[in-house]
């Protein structure tokens with residue numbers, strides 16, 4: 001009996017020892033895989049979703065210090081009968097610093113019923129590509145804003161748009177697709193801690209909940225999925241983690257279903273931070289070839305319109321915001337991101353290399 005109890009205790013102690021050893025080894029493995037600050041600085045980075053519409057004197061050094069380039073992404077915003085675009089601003093900035101930037105143009109579905117809509121749109125894209133555009137953005141005005149001559153909202157899977165997708169496939173141009181918004185846009189604003197609360201509070205015009213005539217989240221997401229499926233040869237980078245960043249299982253489902261799809265992270269780190277870090281880390285490891293770093297950061301007004309103090313504050317703020325995203329991806333510490341208490345993902349150097357640049361560079365060699 002004494003021998004039996006002793007044996008059981010011994011067995012229990014050995015089991016405990018093995019258990020803690022295993023946990024310790026896992027921890028040590030993660031710690032030893034962490035990239036150093038110096039490694040992080042040197043990793044080649046491409047912010048594939050940025051809106052640096054206006055130059056800044058501090059930007060070239062800033063980008064060089066982080067070994068980073070950025071994609072300048074134009075957006076077409078409908079205001080009444082007119083469309084506001086900023087392609088010329090982005091083109092000027094790109095031509096000023098071609099070593100720092102890539103260029104992305106855009107188009108809308110406004111006038112889709114005009115007999116010359118397709119010819120005109122393709123001519124505009126051809127001209128922008130000749131000027132240096134490597135990518136084309138489609139924005140949430142597909143689905144949420146633009147209507148055809150019958151007054152119906154034009155969804156992204158509308159068959160009338162097919163010649164444009166065929167043109168982009170032929171010319172090996174990737175599409176950056178921001179279709180729909182986070183599900184929160186269709187829900188009442190109740191939780192001030194939700195990562196999107198402030199945006200919809202200060203931009204009520206985009207809070208779809210206030211506009212029942214806007215098609216539902218499910219309708220727009222359904223059309224988006226159908227479009228991705230209908231165009232298997234079109235390379236699509238879904239901006240903002242597919243507008244379903246609050247549910248990485250739903251994102252994984254789409255990545256499994258559609259081989260032509262990748263996702264971009266811009267402005268959705270708060271949603272990731274709400275989910276279990278270990279689960280998110282596994283998602284990043286599993287889809288490391290399909291995830292691209294992006295921020296949605298930019299400059300909204302010309303440098304001369306800002307005081308030197310405001311410019312200093314802007315540069316400091318930008319540095320802090322990039323640093324926080326890099327911390328989340330590279331460290332394993334506890335941190336607060338968009339009001340969410342979370343833990344860093346501690347991604348390995350090889351995963352980071354892909355997310356930061358290699359995945360995008362693959363698109364470039366496949367395209368132009």
Ligand SMILES: [Zn+2]
Nearest residue numbers: 049051073296
């Ligand atoms: Zn954007």
